[in-house]
Each structure stands twice: as C-alpha cells, then as structure tokens.
Amino acid sequence: MKIALGLNIDHIATLRQARRIHQPDPLEAVFIAKNAQVQQITIHLREDRRHIHDDDVRRILTHSPLPVNVECACDLSAGGVVEMLCDLGVHKVTLVPEKREEITTEGGLNMHAPQVDSAIVRFREAGIPVAVFIEPDRESIVRAQELGVSGVELHTGAFAHCYDMLHSCLPYSHNARGSMRDFAPKSAQTRADLARELKDRLAREINALECAASYAHTLGLLVFAGHGLNYENIAPIVKLPHLQELNIGHSIIARALMVGLYQAIKDMQEAIANAL
Ligand code: PXP
Numbered sequence: 001m002k003i004a005l006g007l008n009i010d011h012i013a014t015l016r017q018a019r020r021i022h023q024p025d026p027l028e029a030v031f032i033a034k035n036a037q038v039q040q041i042t043i044h045l046r047e048d049r050r051h052i053h054d055d056d057v058r059r060i061l062t063h064s065p066l067p068v069n070v071e072c073a074c075d076l077s078a079g080g081v082v083e084m085l086c087d088l089g090v091h092k093v094t095l096v097p098e099k100r101e102e103i104t105t106e107g108g109l110n111m112h113a114p115q116v117d118s119a120i121v122r123f124r125e126a127g128i129p130v131a132v133f134i135e136p137d138r139e140s141i142v143r144a145q146e147l148g149v150s151g152v153e154l155h156t157g158a159f160a161h162c163y164d165m166l167h168s169c170l171p172y173s174h175n176a177r178g179s180m181r182d183f184a185p186k187s188a189q190t191r192a193d194l195a196r197e198l199k200d201r202l203a204r205e206i207n208a209l210e211c212a213a214s215y216a217h218t219l220g221l222l223v224f225a226g227h228g229l230n231y232e233n234i235a236p237i238v239k240l241p242h243l244q245e246l247n248i249g250h251s252i253i254a255r256a257l258m259v260g261l262y263q264a265i266k267d268m269q270e271a272i273a274n275a276l
Contacts, residue, residue, distance in 0.1 A: 003238060003272060004039035006069055006226070007265065008249025013043075013051035026056055029261055030064045036265040040092075042247045044071035045081055047098055057088065067091040069247070071133070073098035074119035082119050086126040093123050094153055094224075094247075096133040108135035108155045111143035120147045131224060136212030144221060151222030153247065154212055156237055160228025162202040166195060167232065206236050217242035231255070231267060235275035246272070 012026040030041050041064055043052045061068055069092045075081040085093060095116060097109050109116055109132050116132070123130045131151040134140040135158075144152050213223045225237055226247035237246070248268060255264035 001242070001244065003243055003276075004245040005265075005269060005272065006040035006042040006224075006245055006247040007033045007038045007252060008042040008044070008226075008247055009033075009253070010044050010051045010249055011253040013053070013056060017051055026052065027059050027063060030060060030066060032261045033265060034065045036262050037269070038066060038265055040067050040069050040245065040247075042069045042071065042094075042249070044096070045085070047073055047075060047081065054084065057085075057090075061088055061090060069094055069131075071096045074113070074115040076115055076118055076122065082122055086122060086128065089126070090128060092129045092131070094131045094133055095119055107157075108133055108140060111140045111147070117147055120149060124148060131222070133226075136208045138212070138215055141212060141216045141219060141221065144216075145219040149221070151224055151244075152212075152216050153224040153226055153245075154209055154216075154240075155227050156209065156225050156229055157227040159202065159205040159209060159237070160230070160233055162198050162205055163233040164228070164230075166198040166202060209237070209240055213240045213242050231271050234268070234271050238272050238275040 007029075009026045009029045012024050012029050016022065016024055016026075026043070033041060041060065043057065043060065045052050045054070045057055057070065068090060070085055070090045071094045072081045072085060074095055076083075095109055097107060111132065111134065120130050120132075129150045131153050132140075132144050132147075132149050133153045133155060134144060136154045141152060209225070213225075216223050222244050223240070223242045224245040224247065225240060225243060228250075229237060229246065229248050230251035234246075237243070252264045252268050253261075255267065258264075259267070
C-alpha cells in the first residue's frame with residue numbers, strides 16, 4: 001500500500017514568529033510540497049497561536065492545491081477553533097490534546113473527555129472527516145470507533161523517544177507522553193544497562209503500535225501515524241500494518257534548512273520507500 005506523506009509546516013510559522021514579520025511564509029511551502037509530490041499539508045492551529053495563525057489557515061485553505069489537515073484541540077467556545085474550522089470548511093481535522101506549557105503535543109487524546117465527543121459531533125455535522133490523535137491502546141481505539149471518527153493517528157512519540165535515546169547521547173527528549181519523563185537515565189545506571197532497557201522498551205512500543213494499527217483496521221478505522229518521526233527512525237513505522245498516512249514536521253523542516261525543502265521532502269520519501 002502506498003503511504004501518504006502529510007507535511008506538517010508549523011515550524012515554518014515558528015521561524016516567522018521568531019521575528020513576528022511575514023517571512024518565511026508557510027503558504028510558499030505548500031507549493032514546494034505539491035511539486036515534491038506530498039499528498040497532504042498538515043497545520044496545527046494552537047490555542048495560543050504560537051506558530052500558525054487564523055490568517056494562515058484561511059490563506060492556506062484558499063490557495064492550497066493539496067488537501068489540508070488541521071490539527072486542533074476540542075475548543076468548543078463561541079468563536080473558538082472548532083467553530084472557526086467548521087465555518088471555513090476545512091478538508092479534514094485531527095483532534096489533539098493541548099497544554100499551554102508543552103513544547104509539542106505530548107500525549108494522545110483522553111477519548112472519554114466529553115468535549116471530544118462534542119467536537120466530533122460538531123465536525124461530523126459540518127461534513128468534515130475527523131481523525132483523533134491517540135496513544136496506541138485498545139481502549140482509545142474502541143472509543144474512537146464508538147464516536148464515529150473516520151481514522152486514528154497513532155502517537156509515535158514514545159517510540160521516537162526510545163529510539164532517539166538509544167541511538168544518540170540525548171539524556172531526554174520532548175517527544176514522549178508524560179509517563180516517559182520517568183524514563184530518563186538514572187545517574188547510577190551504566191550506558192549498557194540503559195541500552196538494554198531502551199531496546200526492551202522500544203520493542204514494546206513497536207509492538208503496541210503494530211497491535212493498535214491492526215485492531216483499528218479491524219474496526220474499520222483508517223490508520224495514520226506521526227510525531228517525532230525522522231530520517232533514522234522511520235523504518236519500523238513504515239512497516240506498521242494498514243498504515244495509510246504519516247504526518248511529519250520537525251525533521252523535514254529542520255533538514256530543509258540545510259538542503260532546501262524540496263530535497264528534504266525527497267529524502268524522506270526515499271527513506272519511506274527504502275523501508276517498505
Ligand atoms: N501529528 C500530530 C497529531 C502532531 O501534533 C504533530 C506535531 O505537531 C505531528 C504529527 C508532527 O510531529 P513532528 O513535528 O514531531 O514530526
């Protein structure tokens with residue numbers, strides 16, 4: 001099965017916001033992505049508007065030749081994000097949890113929170129397909145199906161956290177959900193002990209993602225994945241059963257600074273193709 005690549009362009013807006021001017025423009029990236037045969041653009045309209053702004057969403061939706069997937073929190077307030085995206089008629093929405101203090105989305109959605117149910121109903125009424133960003137566990141998948149979403153995006157942050165710690169000298173990464181904070185090296189732990197523990201944990205994270213992908217497919221849900229994926233750790237994720245779409249941002253935009261966006265996308269497409 002061909003896996004669609006969704007390019008997350010939030011970090012282009014992050015760079016722009018470092019100066020609060022109008023460059024670089026995330027919309028320009030959309031056209032480069034189209035030329036490089038990306039299948040989808042992904043943007044996250046955060047409550048604090050730290051990178052993508054309302055006007056970016058409007059301009060990208062108006063001009064994008066690619067489908068646009070907007071990640072957002074279940075903000076049901078009057079004039080809030082859910083209302084705005086319904087009015088704009090976005091192509092697709094991925095509901096994510098949001099915390100002001102986090103550097104990036106740290107964990108999957110709590111699928112039992114009442115606002116998740118309400119946001120899904122609201123988007124479905126507006127005819128907008130909804131996916132939910134969840135931890136790879138059965139309970140979240142069952143609930144996703146009950147609530148009538150079209151797909152689940154499996155959070156690969158815990159996997160990425162283990163992978164990056166095992167293959168680099170990083171003492172800690174921000175890719176993982178809250179519980180992974182306890183999984184930083186202890187001071188008395190030798191590198192060999194830590195590597196053994198990380199390998200074990202990595203195998204469990206991959207297994208959880210594989211089981212979740214199969215189970216979601218069995219329940220009739222589309223299977224997507226994303227978070228913390230890069231040129232080195234992509235191979236086991238590409239092999240997940242029934243995987244239809246990957247959403248990748250940080251690693252591609254970071255590489256784009258060195259080789260240009262077109263080439264960075266091509267390099268990721270090659271890494272995905274080589275792993276299949
Ligand atoms: N998918 C979702 C739901 C996300 O929230 C993010 C981060 O915004 C990504 C994918 C992309 O993650 P990364 O930037 O680590 O590739």
